[in-house]
């Protein structure tokens with residue numbers, strides 16, 4: 001069952017680079033949410049903004065009834081969300097969408113995050129680490145040192161964290177995908193590896209390209225703009241290469257692809273099948 | 283001084299008759315804002331609704347338009363989904379089995395690009411068990427063919443609707459477009475064509491531009507505007523149509539809650555459809571049902587049907603009888 005919960009902000013923190021962190025008292029969702037799933041937040045009651053905003057779950061603490069998200073403000077809704085204070089109440093529907101695939105035996109997961117794309121991957125790492133003791137490496141790209149440190153501080157539990165900053169002020173200088181490529185060149189052979197990625201589209205597209213080059217499976221968590229978040233508007237079309245297993249209610253496009261709904265067929269997709277469009281999701 | 287009557291002790295009657303069909307309550311959900319019910323059944327039992335109107339079904343499956351298909355605007359949104367749907371055959375085999383189990387009225391929305399396609403769809407659905415009525419979508423603004431040209435003027439509307447009328451015994455509701463000079467004239471054409479009812483409004487043609495890229499935001503360039511922003515337009519149109527036809531009206535357009543629904547009923551709607559509000563509040567529709575019941579209790583009104591068309595209007599307006607076209611006038615031009 002899905003539910004629309006009323007949740008209260010328990011911790012609110014503004015982070016550098018227009019990012020923000022919010023923790024909620026949300027016992028129902030904290031119990032239910034799994035890595036990869038997302039929630040739809042009604043930023044304000046009424047019409048300003050009208051539609052909800054989608055956020056991946058960053059972590060849950062089921063025993064304490066807590067659920068956290070990591071955001072970045074772009075437009076009106078996320079700018080308002082960044083101003084939320086402890087005690088503010090809002091509506092949160094979930095858990096929505098699919099999950100990351102289960103780790104296989106002897107498999108090492110490489111988590112490739114761009115900025116707040118970190119959220120679902122950190123959640124994956126925490127659950128996996130806690131439950132299955134699988135090895136994971138977390139590659140995080142940010143623009144600046146301040147952003148990197150702010151995010152690092154929010155995940156005291158993380159392991160095998162490697163950071164790349166665009167300006168080289170912290171960690172590896174350059175793109176996180178370059179850092180990943182170097183790592184793969186050194187460590188690819190003899191390992192069973194799997195890639196998971198979330199971040200800006202160009203970053204994910206590049207990660208998929210590397211997955212191809214090193215012959216690795218990859219899951220990507222997409223942030224396709226959504227109107228509803230629960231499957232009823234058919235707005236969140238993700239173009240992908242069809243295969244026998246891919247379920248789509250809709251027929252092929254004239255150019256031979258299929259549209260899937262990011263909110264119910266995703267947001268986690270097989271990266272090798274996603275068609276990245278230059279003027280697709282922002 | 284008028285004495286206030288005490289609040290109702292008995293449960294008010296939410297049941298309401300529309301074109302010979304009894305609905306458990308006046309709240310339905312609008313086509314394209316509820317898919318085929320499966321997703322929303324995860325939020326609440328759909329038997330709480332007066333009925334469901336399905337996403338438009340076309341003869342052949344349609345992939346829909348490329349992304350981006352939606353865009354938030356002030357108090358509403360634009361959409362150009364492009365009638366993405368699995369097509370009638372998959373609808374019958376994959377969606378109907380579930381829809382039959384819901385215990386609520388089922389209105390299937392059909393869309394064609396030609397008169398023949400509308401007729402074929404109506405014939406195919408005619409004897410399907412579990413369908414209570416068809417909503418004939420002659421008003422989709424987002425497709426090249428079969429969209430607005432059927433509903434912008436009375437003659438084409440009359441032509442397609444009278445052909446559909448002959449193709450099925452199911453009760454028919456024509457879904458009208460606000461993108462017309464005179465929605466009253468199109469509604470009268472629908473009545474003359476033998477429709478049991480009309481539903482209005484579909485979305486208003488709208489557009490959004492990205493200043494940074496100098497491009498339209500939607501892949502289809504234009505889309506349909508919906509949500510609270512369109513409510514006043516819809517209300518005026520329902521009010522206008524209610525005074526020009528005898529057949530009952532389903533009101534659509536920005537309805538988010540019981541108050542909105544009741545306003546449309548006063549304006550002349552028998553039933554209402556909740557659309558875009560399903561995207562922002564998954565429980566909007568069942569809450570509207572509860573809210574209507576509360577209103578009736580509070581105002582001591584025993585039956586919801588009493589509200590229909592009960593708007594108090596200036597006397598001269600009530601007297602004005604609209605000009606009704608003669609059947610011949612319509613036929614001459616078809």
Ligand SMILES: Cc1cc2nc3c(=O)[nH]c(=O)nc-3n(C[C@H](O)[C@H](O)[C@H](O)COP(=O)(O)OP(=O)(O)OC[C@H]3O[C@@H](n4cnc5c(N)ncnc54)[C@H](O)[C@@H]3O)c2cc1C
Pocket residue numbers: 038051052053054055056057069070071072073074075076077078079097116117119120222223224225226227262267281282353354
């Ligand atoms: C499954 C999923 C998970 C997400 N997880 C996170 C997360 O963990 N942290 C985070 O910071 N952001 C996340 N996002 C992106 C976030 O939802 C958007 O940044 C946000 O909706 C933009 O709202 P706005 O008010 O800033 O933009 P506006 O431009 O004001 O929004 C207008 C409309 O477009 C939609 N929209 C615009 N940009 C995006 C976008 N990039 N993605 C989705 N919808 C968009 C909005 O929801 C809204 O309906 C996620 C998106 C999805 C689909």
Ligand SMILES: Cc1cc2nc3c(=O)[nH]c(=O)nc-3n(C[C@H](O)[C@H](O)[C@H](O)COP(=O)(O)O)c2cc1C
Pocket residue numbers: 233234235312313314315337338361363365391419422457483484485507508509510512534535536537555556557558559
């Ligand atoms: C995303 C979306 C998809 C829609 N798809 C259809 C459709 O397939 N057929 C149809 O007749 N109307 C469709 N509509 C129009 C709605 O049924 C309704 O007439 C309109 O949105 C106005 O009501 P609202 O403001 O309550 O949403 C769609 C509307 C939206 C927002």
Ligand code: FES
Pocket residue numbers: 225226227228229230231232233234235236261262263264
């Ligand atoms: S966001 Fe509405 S169907 Fe996916």
